[in-house]
Amino acid sequence: MRILVTGGAGFVPSHLCERLLNDGHEVVAVDNFVTGHERNLQPLRAFGDRFRFVEADVTRGLPSQAEVGRFDRVYHMASPASPIDYVELPFETLYVGSDGTRIALERALADGARFLLASTSEVYGDPAVHPQVEGYWGNVNPIGPRSVYDEAKRYAEALTMAFRRYKGVQTRIVRIFNTYGPRMRANDGRVMPAFVNQALDGQPLTVFGDGTQTRSFCYVTDLVDGIVRLMESDLDEPCNIGNPHEMSMTQLAQYINRFTGSAGGIVHKPLPKDDPTRRRPDIGRARQHLGWEPKVDFETGVAATVEWFKSLR
Ligand code: NAD
Ligand code: UDP
Secondary structure, eight states, X not given: OEEEEETTTSHHHHHHHHHHXXXXXXXXXXXXXXSOOGGGGHHHHTXXXXXXXXXXXXXXXXXXXXXXXXXXXXXXXXXXXXXHHHHXXXXXXXXXXXXXXXXXXXXXXXXXXXEEEEEEGGGGBSOSSSSBOXXXXXXXXXXXXXXXXXXXXXXXXXXXXXXXXXXXXXXXXXXXXXXXXXXXXXXXXXXXXXHHHHHHTTOOEXXXXXXXXXXXXXXXXXXXXXXXXXXXXXXXXXXXXXXXXXXXXXXXXXXXHHHHTOOOOEEEEOOOTTOOSOOXXXXXXXXXXXXXXXXXXXXXXXXXXXXXXXXXX
16 A cells, blocks of 8 residues: 555654555655654665655645655654643644644545544543543643643544544544653653653652652554554544553652662652543453554563663663
8 A cells, every 4th residue: 555654753653654664565754853853764764665755844735646646544643742842842733733634634535545643542631531431531621731732632533533524534543542662752751761761871760740640651563553453444433552551650660760770769840730640541442343452561662662762872
């Protein structure tokens, strides 16, 4: 197939491109490097003619059919994704979720392509239902600092459903839960890069708040497998993809210190506003419809991630 991936120079999307290329497809990746990195494209360039990169801002338009041909699949992955990124890039985040999603959907419509939106567990906000099932409508502050991301993604989901209902585009929506692995940026502010790099420096790990808030971490290749299965399934309702292995941020900090042999300890910093208190995906829908569940255990994933951050030094 011919496949378009927006945000292809980013962490998750570059792994997705690599998986699609390994599966034998032709991939065109578009990115404006707002949070992505050229080094993530290097492994993709090894696929020769089957991979093409176009530097472009998806909110201003995609390369034309005349330039890059028609597509069978459109994966709309572009968006800043770390809380420090989207707070520094509020308008870019809102526009890539709104204009960017519209432009990617219009392209899917024009090409007769199937479309997948990278949505997020953040659509559940600070969830009152635990674990989070897809039928839960969420608890999002529409005017808080995180709203530029959460509401952009909620709008993107609404737009995707409207293109399915009223224009007949075949659409898929993946709600991605916290994901980690190689190709994350050391300074992207998310907890895994922060803790691993602090530990490698022998510095105290910065636990925000009292550290009782929980997250559930999925290794990136597991996530990508779920995304590809979803795209190729007939499930047109949103689908959680994440690893239900839940832990508190204190437990994570203790694990990373032990794993790396760091004696730097822990220091507490203020909890960001509207930081969700707990998060764990219910993956019943993914199990039932995609035959998917995560395979990579936490220790293996952390080992690969630590090696990645060591290699950047
Ligand atoms: P990332 O920042 O590494 O990748 C996003 C990519 O999109 C970057 O390369 C960035 O430069 C590009 N981009 C942003 N705006 C663009 C624009 N206007 N035009 C072209 N390119 C643009 O982040 P990631 O963690 O790999 O996230 C990828 C997708 O998955 C995002 O949509 C994100 O919301 C979603 N997601 C990720 C996680 C996670 O834990 N990593 C969780 C939930 C959802
Ligand atoms: N966090 C932390 N220390 C850090 C960075 C993050 O304790 O240096 C916490 C953060 O407050 C949140 C959790 O780790 O409770 C996950 O944060 P991240 O930014 O990785 O993702 P998200 O909040 O989007 O789930």
